[in-house]
Amino acid sequence: MSGDLVIGGGGSTAVATAELFSQARDLATIGARLHECLADLGAIDRGVTAGMLREADAPLSAAAAERDIQGAIATIGATRSKLEQLSAALELSAERYGEAEDALGRLGQQVAAGAGYLFGLALPTIALVLLPAAVGLAGGAASGFALLSADTRRALGAALPVWFRRNSQALSTPGVVEAVRLSVMSADDVGAGVLRVPPDLAHLVGDEGLGLVGLGTSASVAVGVAGRFGALRETGVSVERAAPAAASPAVTFAERASRIPEGEAQVRIDRYRSAGETDRFEVYIGGTRDFSAVAGTEPWDMTSNIAGIAGQDAGSYRAVQEAMAAAGVSADSPVVFTGYSQGGLVAAQLAASGAYNADGLFTLGAPAAQVPVPASVPWLAVEHTDDIVPALGGTWASADPVLARRELFAGTPVDTSVAFPAHQLSAYRQTAALVDASGETRVERTLDALNAAEIGSTVESTLYTATRVTP
Structure with a gap:
């Protein structure tokens, strides 16, 4: 069970x-x-x-x-x-x-940071020993990758889910997930060791100190390096709007989870109209659709994932902004954000941006732990402790949402028919129903905030489909 x-x-x-x-x-x-x-x-x-x-x-x-x-x-x-x-x-x-x-969490992060720093100190020596072989291998790999067609490079990126599916049993354990979480948080410490930054200064500017460098910095470096080989390059986006349809108000977490788009459309926006009141909006954002590191036509891809974690201008983020503008969302419109996976990261960033009147936030399986969402925004985050995806967002150091967690495959066999089995939206929808049934005070308080002024409203729902526009 x-x-x-x-x-x-x-x-x-x-x-x-x-x-x-x-x-x-x-x-x-x-x-x-x-x-x-x-x-x-x-x-x-x-x-x-x-x-x-x-x-x-x-x-x-x-x-x-x-x-x-x-x-x-x-x-x-x-x-x-x-x-x-x-x-x-x-x-x-x-x-x-x-x-x-x-x-224990703070201790684990400190140990990981120390280990990363020591590894960074030793890395130049290791590289010097392995330099001849490393240069030849890296040069050959880089040259070969550069000569591949865009379609072939995308195919290589698309092979990643196959690898994850074959290794889902080992990757879907809480211990491995926590190790990944600590590893991504210590990436900047490795860099500090390589650069011989004094340990006290590295601690001061890192995640445990002022937060001047951290996971976002490491992701930015990855974007810069990958861009030299044609990967993780952002493009423009365009958004198409479907015909609106009538809907009913969403009043539970499970109902909100059920409205996250899964098909061709990546965004759904529900507009609540009540006589004599300002229109309210609920924005639902789907998860990653394309795992290729080379941008194609899908904005919900690895390029947007890494750019989002780096705090850069991700294509999926811009697409949601365009959809919101088309729906009539202004800076003063009350809006509730709901997002799954990459969509949860985008939802948290929109709520934290200060550009919108965020009335609430609900995320599922999102790598959003480092997004500094203000405490004034009611936020409930759902995570599976055997899901590796939210761990890629690091530790909860920048925000303090109501956090609901469970181990999806505790005492049961891991589903190896899909990549990231604990990350499936269907499983998170089941967990959302358990959250509703918990009746816990903080859960109820957050739900009440999300449901403000929805009684008696008429609801108009619209789907939006975004595509990348290559130069």
Whole structure:
């Protein structure tokens, strides 16, 4: 069976399973009902004392009732005390779990950063030993790649999913996913070691310090290097709009996940109209469609993926902006963003840009951990701990969304028929339904923010299809 849903973040140190939070909520409900019982018994007790027991000939049954009422009050009071102790223990365990998880995460990143720095220090020596063979191999590979046609280079990039599918069993484990997350975060530390930057200065400007260099810097270097060989080169984009259709309001996370486009269109925009109110919008953005490193006609490709992580002008980002402009979204329009995979990265960047009136954000399997979304934007992020894709976005150092996680293949065989089996949108839609069912306070608060002013609205839904425009 799949792993338990674990919920954390959102401005709280508490991290625990949805089941534990549900138990804490049940305890609080029982405690409230017992408080009502105490109030009722107190009122009855006062009535018995003021009425029957003041009479000289009060029946023995009235005295017995008085004793029973007092006994019941004492029992309920003791039960309430036990419930309060248990509830406090549950909350404390969730907070301690969160603190321990945070400490382990920081320790893991520090160890990875140190190892990366040491590797960078040793890299010139390693390169010197291997230089003759490396130069010949790299030169031959570069020359050969440059001589390939664009179609052949795209075919090589398209072979990547096949490799991932064959190795999905090994890649779909939480340990490997966490190792990838720490590795991408330490790439800048390798560079600091190569350049002989003093360790204290490297720490100061890196992810754990001022954040002047980090994952985005490493991705930018990758874009620059790949561009020399015709890969990861951005192009213009064009957007076509389909005919709008009537729709119903989305009021749950599962409903929003179900509206993320999967077909030819990459973007869906729902416009909410209510009499006397400003039109509101919900923008749904799909995931990567083309895994080739050489840009073709699809903007949702590896070029946009790497450019987005680098914080550069990704084709998919520009395509969504064009679609929003065509839909009538202005800087003042209230808008909720929902995105999956690359679409989640784009959604987070749009919410963080300051160019839009972001009312909420919902991401699934998105490499968006390094996007500095303001705390004022309600954000729920869903991740599978055995999904390698969100790990490519690094650690959650730049934002603090409500984070819902679970291990998709805990105790079950990994599906090897697809690449990135824990990353499938169908699986994330199932997890979104579990998030809805959790009833956890932070989840409910975020959902309420996303659902603001949608009652009584009419909804018009439009699909947008974007293509790259080559020079």
